[in-house]
Amino acid sequence: MLLRLRLLLGSLGGSVLLLALLCLGAQNLDDRVSLRLGLARSAPLPTGFLIGLAVVLGVVSGGSSVALLMPMQEEERR
Numbered sequence: 001m002l003l004r005l006r007l008l009l010g011s012l013g014g015s016v017l018l019l020a021l022l023c024l025g026a027q028n029l030d031d032r033v034s035l036r037l038g039l040a041r042s043a044p045l046p047t048g049f050l051i052g053l054a055v056v057l058g059v060v061s062g063g064s065s066v067a068l069l070m071p072m073q074e075e076e077r078r
Contacts, residue, residue: 004067011063015056022052 029046 003073004070007067007070008064011059011067015059015063018052018056018059022049022056026052 026046026049029048032044032046033050034044035042035050
């Protein structure tokens with residue numbers, strides 16, 4: 001249980017740091033595009049920010065899925 005919690009907190013902490021660095025780095029980008037979301041459009045965002053946001057979401061989803069799908073250890077089964 002402790003290992004799962006450490007993996008989950010590590011992936012969440014790492015993704016928060018990546019998101020902070022991404023927000024700091026995306027401030028000076030001039031090429032901005034907006035996404036079509038059904039009938040609406042998103043705010044104009046830099047392309048690098050959108051790609052980085054997808055990477056951060058992948059880190060969160062991958063880390064949480066590994067933490068949840070890990071096999072139980074011998075001590076946890078008792």
